[in-house]
């Protein structure tokens with residue numbers, strides 16, 4: 079563990095003895111999920127020494143610790159993106175902190191551009207795999223063998239049992255769910271139509287700017303990972319419309335009630351697993 083992570087951990091431990099089971103990262107326009115949490119403690123990122131602060135629109139920037147359906151969770155309201163100018167090490171720092179506090183399961187949510195022809199704006203998609211080959215690997219550098227091996231297995235990034243639980247949650251809540259492969263690019267520009275044709279050819283179903291590097295590090299440190307994406311727009315060239323940040327946030331608002339129900343029921347099911 080780096081000094082930066084242990085300093086952050088010590089600071090949070092000084093504020094609360096709360097031990098989360100599930101860590102949740104909330105994506106663009108989905109931040110209001112936090113209102114489903116029976117809050118025990120809130121910690122703005124800026125209060126944590128040497129911690130990155132999210133600057134992206136729609137991203138608030140605080141940890142919320144508390145209970146969802148009696149399951150202890152830690153929620154990242156506002157994530158850190160590489161395109162904000164932070165190093166990959168900084169981007170994944172919050173994950174290391176949430177794992178250090180005790181979380182063993184990570185739910186990553188995001189907004190992404192739909193590439194797969196069966197997706198529509200507002201579709202919710204279970205991540206089954208990912209392509210992170212276009213972004214720097216956050217694990218480059220010295221390996222801490224206590225955290226994970228130098229070369230770690232990536233053959234099943236998104237946990238099969240969690241995917242099955244997500245499907246059950248969707249069925250129970252009557253929320254249709256699709257499945258697909260997420261591809262991360264650095265952003266902050268949206269893609270060109272030619273880039274989207276390339277991504278489609280190599281097997282990507284959706285494209286975004288966050289989740290794959292987070293899932294990678296989470297697997298390295300031994301968390302079970304689930305991912306859900308809201309298709310906030312059809313990717314460049316697939317729809318005739320120009321892409322805008324406002325549309326991403328607007329689609330988030332529209333999908334929010336469905337998304338909230340899905341994640342709440344999913345967390346409840348994770349709590350019932352053992």
Ligand code: HPA
Pocket residue numbers: 189190191192268269285286287310311312313314321326
């Ligand atoms: N491309 C990349 N990232 C995104 C998009 C997109 O079309 N929509 C939401 N995040």
